[in-house]
Amino acid sequence: MSTTPTLLKPVDPAGPPEPRTPARDVWTRLRPAVLPFGSLLLFLVLWQLLAVSGTWSETLVPPPSKVWQAFIEVSTTHGGVRGYNGTTLVEHLGISLRRIAIGAGLGIAAGVVFGLLMGTVTWVRSLFEPWITFLRTLPPLAYFSLLVIWLGINEEPKVTLLAVAAFPPVAVSTTTAVAAVPKSLIEAARALGASRWDVVRDVVVPSALPETLTGVRLAVGVAYSSLVAAELVNGLPGVGGMVKDAANYNNTPVVLVGIISIGVSGLIIDGLLLRLERAVVPWRGRA
Numbered sequence: 644m645s646t647t648p649t650l651l652k653p654v655d656p657a658g659p660p661e662p663r664t665p666a667r668d669v670w671t672r673l674r675p676a677v678l679p680f681g682s683l684l685l686f687l688v689l690w691q692l693l694a695v696s697g698t699w700s701e702t703l704v705p706p707p708s709k710v711w712q713a714f715i716e717v718s719t720t721h722g723g724v725r726g727y728n729g730t731t732l733v734e735h736l737g738i739s740l741r742r743i744a745i746g747a748g749l750g751i752a753a754g755v756v757f758g759l760l761m762g763t764v765t766w767v768r769s770l771f772e773p774w775i776t777f778l779r780t781l782p783p784l785a786y787f788s789l790l791v792i793w794l795g796i797n798e799e800p801k802v803t804l805l806a807v808a809a810f811p812p813v814a815v816s817t818t819t820a821v822a823a824v825p826k827s828l829i830e831a832a833r834a835l836g837a838s839r840w841d842v843v844r845d846v847v848v849p850s851a852l853p854e855t856l857t858g859v860r861l862a863v864g865v866a867y868s869s870l871v872a873a874e875l876v877n878g879l880p881g882v883g884g885m886v887k888d889a890a891n892y893n894n895t896p897v898v899l900v901g902i903i904s905i906g907v908s909g910l911i912i913d914g915l916l917l918r919l920e921r922a923v924v925p926w927r928g929r930a
Contacts, residue, residue, distance in 0.1 A: 705896045710903075713896030717885075727897060728888065730880040736904055739870055739882045742798070746805025746873070747866040751859055754810045758817020758855070763843065768818065779811035783872040791876055801873040808869040809862035816858025820851035856920045860913060867909045 687707055693699075694706035701709065717727040717735075726732060757775070761768035783804055790800035824847050832842045871883040878884020886901035 702893055702895060705899070710896045710899045713894075714900045717897060717900055727885050728879050732882070732885075732900065732904060735880050735882040735885050735901075736908060738880050739874065739905075740908065742801050742873065742881070743805055743863070743866050743870065746802040747809040747863055749802070750806035750809030750866070751813050751862050753806070754813025754858065754862065755817055755855060757810075757814045758851075758858075759821060759843065759847070761814070761818040762821025762824075762851070763847065772818070775811050775814050778807065779815065783808055783869040784875075787872055787875065796877040800876070801878070804873045805866045805869060809866045812861040812865055813855065813858040816861070817851060817855045820854030821847055823854075824850040853920070853924045856916070856924065860916050860920070863912060863916065864909065867905060870905060 690704075690707055694701065694704050698704075714732070715721075717732045719731070720726070727735065757771060761771060786807070787800065787804050790803050794800040794803060828846050828850065829842055832846050837845065871886055874881045874883030875887055879888060882901050882904055886898050886905075889895075889897035889901065
């Protein structure tokens, strides 16, 4: 009598997966919020220990309590003084955000247009790419004084500086993304009778959109890093001008309040841009 051999299932050397427990599920849900909060708490503890250690004076490293007190003072009216230099922190931040929105918006729009042109027209890329690379390597302070000479000390040099700072990242990322569009897609669209504009609108732009949005996020970050430089001259009201003015008087708590305000608002805006990117290009990162 013949017997049929039994096929044995391969044994997983790692063993069976661990069963999910309610506690593990709760930790998985809370981890994205707990870890950042824990790192913030650890940072505040280390900051407090450094401040009370006496290594540096409180003028250089004020404790978190003094920074919090400065935050309350610049955000409210105290002793008949409204905020800092007659303007509250929210108003300072709002004016700076308006400058960033206008300047970075102009720079991003110009960067997208130039990126599309340089990515689709070879001679345009050869003509402008060296200048954009040259501009990208310049620190904002290198040409801000020149902008002040040309445009005065009002809003024009500030907005122009932020626009110039935001322009190169978008132009470079858009150019690279457009140049990387698969030729097969373009040829297929042309074979179906699509015009040059149809190819750009229906093939090139959707394919380049993910990298372009990444360039937009980088451009906003560069604009934020250039904010204090943009508000060096006649920057009040404005959070960058507040930081610069407080630094002139060694008012370190107010300087830290301004820096933290810029950083937190930048995190919020970057998070909003990331959500926009996920909504506009949900296929990114998926096969």
